[in-house]
Amino acid sequence: MKKQNALFFTIALVVVAIMAIGIAGAVAADQPFGQSPANAPRAVIVEKEYTFDEVLEGEIVSHAFVIENKGSVPLEILDIRTSCGCTMASRPNAIEPGSSGQIEVKGDTRGYGGHGFDKSITVYTNDPLSPELHLRLMGPVGLFARIEPNRRIVLRGETGDSLSAQATIIPNSVHPFRIIKIEAERRLADKINVQLEEHDGRYQVTIYNRQSVPGQYRGRVIVKTDSTLKGQLLLYVIGDIKA
DSSP states (O other), X not given: OHHHHHXXXXXXXXXXXXXXXXXXXXXXXTSXXXXXXXXXXXXEOSOOEEEOOOEETTOXXXXXXXXXXXXXXXXXXXXXXXXXXXXXXXXXXXXXXXOEEEEEEEEEOTTOTTSEEEEEEEEEESOSSOSXXXXXXXXXXXXXXXXXXXSEEEXXXXXXXXXXXXXXEEEOTTSOOOEEEEEEOGGGTTTXXXXXXXXXXXXXXXXXXXXXXXXXXXXXXXXXXXXXXXXXXXXXXXXXEEO
């Protein structure tokens, strides 16, 4: 009986020793070689999301996210990746213990008018406990101008028909502008005529078909403004003339 108890006791000691080795190995695997939480950088970003006030489409929005090093060795920003090519971020140099740096993020709002701008930024560091940090830049983007019914103008009919279509351009009341010129692309020069009329700050564009033979055409009408925020708008014309 004593021999059996001794055997069980020996086996129990072996099992405990194996478990201890496994736990130590797992902890070591989670930490870079030569580093421990007591001998490592510690990246801290208090504000990880920033919402900007409404801007006009085409404006560049920016924000500086502050990153602190509360560890005991320099913190390195290894890489920064953004979720969209419209967003860029600059990374600081190594941040000494007890110091802070800034991650400057800029977003281009072109094409986001009437929609929300919402982009994510992933920051990669040498902090063994926070190798990745996730930031977010977001906010509403106002339209430079409303185009009704839309910027796509279709002229569809048969040869001999009198075909025309209209679009109304309504400037943003906070950032008004005047249309100073309107012209069709060269490929449309013999396909359409363009007429512009202003009524109480609203601009009505009328496109007339000139093509007298069956066929299709596509192109742009360029609307030039006196605005320093956005110098031109584009209308897209599609012609589909049947026999």
